[in-house]
Amino acid sequence: MSIRTQYLTLLHDLVALPSVSAKHESLPETAKLIADALRGLGAEVLYDDTYFAPFIIGKLTSNVPQAPTVIIYNHYDVQPAEPLDLWDSDPWQLTEKDGKLYGRGVDDDKGNLTARLTAVAEYLSEHNNQLPINITFIIEGSEETSSQHLDDYLAKYQQHLSGDLVIWESGGKNANEEVEIFGGNKGIVTFDVSATTAGHDLHSSLAAVVDSAAWRLTQALATLYDENGHITVAGFYDDVTPPNSREIQLVSALPLTHDALVAQHEITAPLITDKTGDDLKSILYFSPTLNIEGIESGYVGEGVKTVLPAKASAKLEARLVPGMDPEKTLLQIKQHFQNRGFSDILVTKTLGQPGYRSDMSDPQILRVIDVTAHYYKAQPVVIPTSPGTGPMYYIHEALGAPIASLGIGYANTNDHAPNENIRLDDYNQHIDVIKALIRSYEK
Amino acid sequence: MSIRTQYLTLLHDLVALPSVSAKHESLPETAKLIADALRGLGAEVLYDDTYFAPFIIGKLTSNVPQAPTVIIYNHYDVQPAEPLDLWDSDPWQLTEKDGKLYGRGVDDDKGNLTARLTAVAEYLSEHNNQLPINITFIIEGSEETSSQHLDDYLAKYQQHLSGDLVIWESGGKNANEEVEIFGGNKGIVTFDVSATTAGHDLHSSLAAVVDSAAWRLTQALATLYDENGHITVAGFYDDVTPPNSREIQLVSALPLTHDALVAQHEITAPLITDKTGDDLKSILYFSPTLNIEGIESGYVGEGVKTVLPAKASAKLEARLVPGMDPEKTLLQIKQHFQNRGFSDILVTKTLGQPGYRSDMSDPQILRVIDVTAHYYKAQPVVIPTSPGTGPMYYIHEALGAPIASLGIGYANTNDHAPNENIRLDDYNQHIDVIKALIRSYEK
Structure with missing residues (x-):
């Protein structure tokens, strides 16, 4: 079994666990499966179930002295699957159809996690089990319910959590098939x-x-x-906090339009704002x-x-x-x-x-942008903040490192909605990008 | 088994059938039980199931030439029992506790029907099976869903439906324990x-x-x-249609007060009108x-x-x-x-x-008021219209007779709500009043 197949099997097993944090369902079972996978990679694993959703740290240490540390943050909890009658397949059964994988959490966020595990496993396999950087996985189980107790866990493990860059849990391509990189969330x-x-x-x-x-x-x-x-x-x-000039410039360059938004979501009511261009985008992001x-x-x-x-x-x-x-x-x-x-x-x-926005001029953020541009042979769309919510504030408070969000999704991923899905091509590309990012640190 | 016990057993069997017209549930089964009971009384029964809720006419004919006809109108359908968790007993199981009977439909309207069947059965038993008047039962099964097809049924059986007075399906005592008689509905x-x-x-x-x-x-x-x-x-x-002077005078005499309404229903929000006295009552009724x-x-x-x-x-x-x-x-x-x-x-x-209001000066209406006052040794509260809805409009259009509404209920009957109930004393008194009304027609 190839490494990619091995972790797709893990994704199948993870999707089968309805780890809805709002209902406190299947959280320890899901966390244990992930802890085992990290141990399988050779990571030192810290597993803590003090609160209802266990918290996991997986540490892989480079043999290079003073190597930088990249933090990979993911979560294993998901949104409820309701309304169930709008799903075309069982939300708790990973289902492949026409080059896509369907299931609750397949994008948000279990697929992003297995893609990154795949990337690290392949890199180790191809490089005699040596890494040019330290990699620390931080995996929580309450992201969909406002990351309850994440701040408690981060405080408790403060000494394990220094880093130079955080790779965030999610991201992907927009409706124009451009790769996006986010630096904040609401x-x-x-x-x-x-x-x-x-x-x-x-x-x-x-x-x-x-x-x-x-x-x-x-x-x-x-x-x-x-x-x-x-x-x-x-x-x-x-x-x-009003956006600064770089943030305004980045958002102004985004391809989102009023018409594209209406078409993508089959919107039949008037938008709250009927302004087009920068105002629409400015409101959405800021x-x-x-x-x-x-x-x-x-x-x-x-x-x-x-x-x-x-x-x-x-x-x-x-x-x-x-x-x-x-x-x-x-x-x-x-x-x-x-x-x-x-x-x-x-x-x-x-x-x-609270919300958080990274400094989008930080050298580590620029590295992620550069690696991504090189892999896709096109400039990624760089966005100072997601319009969505996440616990970046707590992670940044704990680590001090800037945060870059990129991942396996696309415009019709349907996060939080029926028929959540990813495309296998995007999934494999993200594995390649994470490997390229690790390679960028080779001396 | 006494006649009263015999029809309480029928009430038990009727409550056990969840004849929710909104869900089209158990309607024919319930209608058949009632048709059998009418046949047991010696009535000529017309049973029609052309539409989803069967319609029943039960005719008892007097041997007195040119005897007047009293129509008794009831319905066998009920409101849904939800929310089920607020019931203290099974809504579909007639439950006796502290002199009260609990169950969905025990007041609205199955208990009113069995009380009237009891009254006629006792009168017949005590008078050698002779009646001084003709009595026609009209029983429908869609009252709680706006009496769908009642107009069709009434048109079809027009030749069976002449009458001098209609006794309506429901009524009872108010929070001051006064008997109420209604002449209309919205x-x-x-x-x-x-x-x-x-x-x-x-x-x-x-x-x-x-x-x-x-x-x-x-x-x-x-x-x-x-x-x-x-x-x-x-x-x-x-x-x-604004109320006439008799209607205004009747409603003005009603004992309802702002404070009593608030106390009875544990109302915690301000009333839509915070006026007291006649204005509150005028709004409620007109x-x-x-x-x-x-x-x-x-x-x-x-x-x-x-x-x-x-x-x-x-x-x-x-x-x-x-x-x-x-x-x-x-x-x-x-x-x-x-x-x-x-x-x-x-x-x-x-x-x-549409809504309907009777002429509250009609001699047959005055007879009902008089019989009731005599039995209870107190003037009933006469109200030109219920604030609730019923198909009086259709019945009046078909029969031309004035309508009086009286029954077995009391202030805490909880019609349409959890823990619907009646008091056995009220139930037995209503039987006696209907018997007294029949006696009032003796020459």
Whole structure:
């Protein structure tokens, strides 16, 4: 069995474990499989299950004195697979079709992990088990739920965690098939919002005089946005760190367009911003968001039920940019409901973490860009920050090293959605790039 | 076995059948049990299952020439039992506890039916199988879903359906333990409202620039009401038939208060109207409503899922007063969304029927009031209309007779909600009142 096949088998086994951190499912089983794989590579493995999602460090040490250290960060937890009826194959069964691999977590993030394990294993096999650099794998299991306890684990293993460059968990190609390299991500604060208007659901004839929880909640939520898509929470934008000139220039050079976004996601409603060009991109990368992840109230089964719902609840999230504090943002939202006459609306924090952006002029970041450009024979698209969230802030606080995000994905990877998939060609190319990066450190 | 016990056993068997018309469940089985009971009483039974919910007529003919005819209208279908976890006993198992009977449909409407069967059976047993009046039972199985096809059935059996008085399916005592008699009910139009913003759920990082279906729907719904609880749909109130002076006087005399309403339903939010006295009552009885029965979008499971929902849907209903037309009201609501910039919001009608109010000065209505007052040794509370919905409009159109609604319920009956229940004392009193009503026609 080739090394690539060996780690594709591991990917199959990892996808079969529904390691949904939001449900605390299958986390230790998945972590143990990865720890075993790292030991198989010859790594020194630190395995810690103090918290619900075990944390793994895998250290491979170079025989070169004073060799630099590259940190590879990945996570083994995944998003829930629901809605299950929209999947064309079993989300927990790695399924190959037309040169693609399907399954929950195949891109985010189990496939990225096995690609990197493959790269290191092949390099070792081709170089008499010697590395020109130290490589430290940092693998957590709560990335999809705001990296709970990652800061605790990082503090505990601080002495093992110095490095010169961090290779981030994910990345890939855009809709124009250009390779992208990211240097940051947004933060997040997630929270539940609920309304209760009576001791129990009422006969809906009382709607003439009794407010329902469904009305209270929808009316409260509607006040968070104005008709231009601007978030109305007082102070919400106050602490936003504006982009610097290199960041503005990098984002300005990005190929994303309004029309491409609409076409890619089959968007049928007007965009929040209908501006084209730099404003659209600037908002996507440098502005915070406020999103309803889900809402429920009353009867949603078959047919009709004439009920006045006494309870209504929603899950919300704000994506934060550097400068914003999760706790402060949450407080502003609570204050907003108070000020708008919705003091009965209950707001409960679930998760939170700050955002981070790398210095995109750092020599190690420039090395990653150079290796990538050389391999693909084309300049990668360099983006100062992902519009998504990740724990870069904590990793950077712990390591001090700049962070580069690249990976196996493409425009229709469907992360967090049904039919998550990767293309085998992208997967193999990423293995080659990581090998080339290791080779770039050879004297 | 006494006659009362015999029909309590029938009630037990009826509750055990989950005859939820919204789900088309157990309807023929339930209808057959009732048809058999009517045959056991000696009635001529017409049983018609042309549509999904069979329709039953049971005719008992007096030997008195030119005897008047009293119609007894009931239904055997029930509301769904969800949410099941809020029931203290199995909703489909008649459960006796502390002088009360629990189960879905025990008040609405199976218990009212068995009480009336008991009254007729006892009267016949005590009067050598002779009645001073003709009694016609009209029993349908789609009352909880807007009495679909009741108009078709009534048209088909028009020659069997002349009468002088209609005894309605339900009623009971208020929170002050006073017996209530209703003469009307509201109409209704129910409809689904949905938003679709993309071809599939998106990663929520796109919330910066892409509108989510959850925002579209909550913002669209929020425009239907102003902050004073006034429905903002243009023309919504135009066709409302205002109450006449007797109706105003009857409602003004009702004991309902703001504080009693709040206490009874453990209401924790402000009432839509915070006026006390006649205004509150006037709105409850004579104003139309607009209610969210249920709403759903995105992820509502455990934990957090950072998803931008592409679909959101809600079930809404408007309760209508006489003068209002279900189709016209629905059109006004569709037009409202168009006018407010929500032309992407899809509105789909599910059910509809007009409202009706009896002439509360009719001699047959006055007879019911008199018999009731005599039995309870107290004046009943006479109410021109229920704030709830029923098919009185269709029954009145078919029969031309005035309608009086009285029954076995009390203030905490929990119709349409978990732990629906009746008190055995109320049940037995209603049997006695119906017997007294029959006796009132003796020469």
